[in-house]
Amino acid sequence: MVGTFRVDYANIRGLRSNFCDVYNVHVQNRPAKQALGETQISENSDCSEFNVNGYYLVPLFFSHHGLAIYIRNDVAYKLQPQYGLCVNTNFNFMWLKFTVNKRIIHTCFIYRSPNLDSNSTSNEFDALSDSIQRIVSLYPHTEIVITGDFNVHNSSWLRYFGQTTPEGRYVEIFAELNHLTQLVDKPTRISDVVGQAENTLDLFLTSDPDKYTVSVLSPLVKEKSPKRTVWQYEKSNWDNRLSTKIVYRNMGHILSVAD
Template sequence: MAICHQTQHHLSSTKPHLLFLTETQLSEATENRLLSVLSYFLYSHFDSKAGYFVYVRNDLTCSLPHAFEYSEFSTIWLRLNSHSLTKFIGAVYLSPNSSGYSKFFDYLTSKVEHILSHYPFTEISILGDFNVHHQLWLSSPFTNNPGELAFNFAILQNLEQLVQHPTRILDHLGDTPNILDLFFYL
């Protein structure tokens, strides 16, 4: 439960507008009081092998477009409204053992196209732990098929990949730093 205390401390001390945590690996038996933080709404999905938490500061106007949820993938979408601007943010976690990368990027493509058809001038961000490798994204020594799918998705949707430094550090002897966490922006 150290993650809960670290998260609470971070939220109370820095007061960010949003905080996304993926691959939380907590079960539904986790008590809500351990996860809740004053002045934040908590959106969560429990999964012993994936899962996410999203903390949204309660002074933001935020909604969950439920039509975007897809139970096969660990994803959440938020629609933020501020003044005259609408923003959509999707957070994802894909297991490195996933066999559904093609289906996943088809899903993301359909969501981006749906958003743009209804809100042509909106900002879209998609972030999370994609577990893909592409040589054009810094520090990846190779490109795998899921990395190629992610790259093509970004190009076809005119999304910019913003992460420029390794997000995975050396866990085991022989590991190399690389980028697994991506942030796409339109």
């Protein structure tokens, strides 16, 4: 039987103001998971106003930045706070473990603010490295996925950059040390300002690159300012193997990853 295991990731820049667009994606596409960055919702907000029928909501809200993960209620998952908790409002992340047939996939969704300095960036990614080592020691055959809005620049590692910053170089080293491959090869931020360069700010790092391919699709929310990312994971055969398709929302493109 051929089926689809779809996961969307989008930089939403305000969940409340764009909730109708989020709701429409759930109704029309029924993604297995939808991860949203820059939700910009207060920590004390009532989450019930953002509920969608047929989905669990896992929030990590902050007035500035923040994350929200919608998980379809037929998907087996478990939040993994033992591998780290977000204590820095400029670096939001959460670990989840997904079980699909016999496969285990540990996924970390992140949002790194461009305001996070290089020392704090290195500390946060050192902590993620420690988490990965702990996970792999307990689950030797798990797949590791680190994905989200990294906001780093590295012209030698990422395409569509004219400079390399210490933060960008450190993320490259983090990926190398943890045997992760970065799959995004399209710009994920396209400015409407003439002459301003395209950038790849949203990344997908995985320990199993052969199970993923990437393409770029249209934006989740239509507006003048750049909007980014939707990941889509597509399962080609539920009985034998899981191939993963990632869709990444951009102002002019969607990035999709599939076997």
